[in-house]
Amino acid sequence: MKILFFVGKGGVGKSTLSALYAVKLARRGKKVFLNSIDPAHNLHDIFCINLSSTPREIIPGLAAVETDLNIWVKKYLKETERELKSVYKYQEAFNLHKYFKTLKYAPGIEEYAVFLALEDTVKESKTEDIDFLIFDTPPTALTLKFFALPSVSLIWLKELKIFRQTILDKKEIITKIKSGTRGGLIEKDPVLKRIDTLIARYEEFFSVLKAPHISSVFVVLNPFKLSRSESLLIQQELTNLGINIPYVILNKYTGDDEFMHSLKKEFKDSIIGIMETQNGEIEGVETLDSLELPVGIEQL
Amino acid sequence: MILKKLWEKAVLFFKDIQIVNRENATDIIEFEVEELENIFALLLFGSFIGMPSPPVYISFELLPVMENEVNLMFERVNLSYDALARLTNVLGEP
Numbered sequence A: 001m002k003i004l005f006f007v008g009k010g011g012v013g014k015s016t017l018s019a020l021y022a023v024k025l026a027r028r029g030k031k032v033f034l035n036s037i038d039p040a041h042n043l044h045d046i047f048c049i050n051l052s053s054t055p056r057e058i059i060p061g062l063a064a065v066e067t068d069l070n071i072w073v074k075k076y077l078k079e080t081e082r083e084l085k086s087v088y089k090y091q092e093a094f095n096l097h098k099y100f101k102t103l104k105y106a107p108g109i110e111e112y113a114v115f116l117a118l119e120d121t122v123k124e125s126k127t128e129d130i131d132f133l134i135f136d137t138p139p140t141a142l143t144l145k146f147f148a149l150p151s152v153s154l155i156w157l158k159e160l161k162i163f164r165q166t167i168l169d170k171k172e173i174i175t176k177i178k179s180g181t182r183g184g185l186i187e188k189d190p191v192l193k194r195i196d197t198l199i200a201r202y203e204e205f206f207s208v209l210k211a212p213h214i215s216s217v218f219v220v221l222n223p224f225k226l227s228r229s230e231s232l233l234i235q236q237e238l239t240n241l242g243i244n245i246p247y248v249i250l251n252k253y254t255g256d257d258e259f260m261h262s263l264k265k266e267f268k269d270s271i272i273g274i275m276e277t278q279n280g281e282i283e284g285v286e287t288l289d290s291l292e293l294p295v296g297i298e299q300l
Numbered sequence B: 001m002i003l004k005k006l007w008e009k010a011v012l013f014f015k016d017i018q019i020v021n022r023e024n025a026t027d028i029i030e031f032e033v034e035e036l037e038n039i040f041a042l043l044l045f046g047s048f049i050g051m052p053s054p055p056v057y058i059s060f061e062l063l064p065v066m067e068n069e070v071n072l073m074f075e076r077v078n079l080s081y082d083a084l085a086r087l088t089n090v091l092g093e094p
Helices: A014-027 A043-047 A069-087 A096-103 A109-127 A140-179 A190-210 A225-241 A257-266 A284-290 B002-049 B056-065 B067-091
Strands: A002-008 A032-036 A056-059 A062-066 A132-136 A215-221 A247-253 A271-276
Touching: A002 A014, A002 A140, A002 A225, A014 A032, A014 A043, A014 A056, A014 A062, A014 A132, A014 A215, A014 A247, A014 A284, A032 A109, A043 A062, A043 A284, A069 A096, A069 A109, A069 B056, A109 A132, A109 A140, A109 A190, A109 B056, A140 A190, A140 A225, A140 B002, A140 B056, A190 A215, A190 B056, A215 A225, A225 A257, A247 A257, A257 A271, B002 B056, B002 B067
Parallel strands: A002 A132, A002 A215, A032 A062, A032 A132, A215 A247, A247 A271
Antiparallel strands: A056 A062
16 A cells, blocks of 8 residues: 655645546556545545545545544544543542543644544555555645654653653562562553553554655645745655655646756655646546646656 | 570561561662652643643543552642651651
């Protein structure tokens, strides 16, 4: 399975290009799943049909969804609350319920919802033998935060693990002195176990993001200054995280050779595809069928 | 007969001394462990009192398994006015 992420500044044509690739790949006989994780969904406008969190077949071989991130936030908070209630019987004293109501606005929760949604989609797609999983991503800020989430979390979790191990080592010494035997605390500690589970989870997901034979990032841009500088920012951030950008698509190209020349210099490790300006609205499967894939990135 | 009883008492006495010594030896480490656990909990849930903390989702993934640490943290808050007393209790009088 291959995972394609379409990223870029708002309005450059991420949704249209992800829809175009989805249709073209499905027409070539591939099994494609297109998922919009942008809170302001556009796919239903492009395909001219209603889409929701439940997959809907667009053409044979292509199913699409528009993921509702709020559902994921709610689901996650509800699960945590349920788990907490069973452990903290005195939770009324904590006023946890009130706290949970405001928690959905806590910083970081939105990108965590994106992470949960993506993790779930990747898992589902693996079991359903999908050939191409295509993500239409939210605007740059949220997307970059989401890409950074596994590595930021891993930094914290690894530090917490070291700290927890120090505590457990000392506890082990106490047990040994008092009873003369090892207590096996390190193996039994639920906190350490959970930290390990979380580390494994983030590492697995991060390795999927970083694996060039699985994930491919498509940076979409227009021949304008602002869209280019944002693309460079994306390039810088993703490179810092160790994620490659194999493809750059210059959308709405008007024949500006100078722009193309500098773009080739800036993205020298990426394949640059060109998509010329289209006349009229791009709506419906027929219109997408009539278009060609960007010149230079016809094959994946 | 009396000698045997005396011997048994003596053995018991030395065993108790050993236990007392062990308790004494571990007191300070135990105190340290409790402090570390308190800091561990504070590190995760410091946002409750305005401390910078890890991403909320990490704290909340761990919260369900941290009952002891959270209890300890609240207990420490209650005893915070008397931290020195607790310390001298462990270290013994000068």
